[in-house]
Amino acid sequence: IDVLLRDAVVMDLTYRLTAMLRLASGRGLRTVDGLPMLIHQGGRAFELWTGQNAPIEAMTQAVREAYAARA
Structure with missing residues (x-):
């Protein structure tokens, strides 16, 4: 990270x-978790299945x- x-x-x-x-964020770096990828993969599957x-x-x-409810 450094x-x-x-x-x-x-x-x-x-x-x-x-x-x-957490470490990267603490150093002032922008961070991204895997949820956007999960959501967009699911979205693409939805589109392929339903049109x-x-x-x-x-x-x-x-x-x-x-x-958030699980946290």
């Missing part, structure tokens, strides 16, 4: 906050609420 440029983005594809993401646009905003809200 060797990364100040504008680096640190991504961990797990669905929860990890030690690496309809995926409700990404609703899916994002539902996933974030579900994970």
Whole structure:
């Protein structure tokens, strides 16, 4: 983490906050967890199966609420 440029983005594809993401965030780096990837993969599958646009905003809200309830 200490060797990364100040504008680096640190991504961990797990669905929860990890030690690496906490460390990067503490160093002022932007971080991303794996939930956006999960949501967009699910959205694409929804579109392939149904032929309809995926409700990404609703899916994002539902996933974030579900994970917040588990915390």
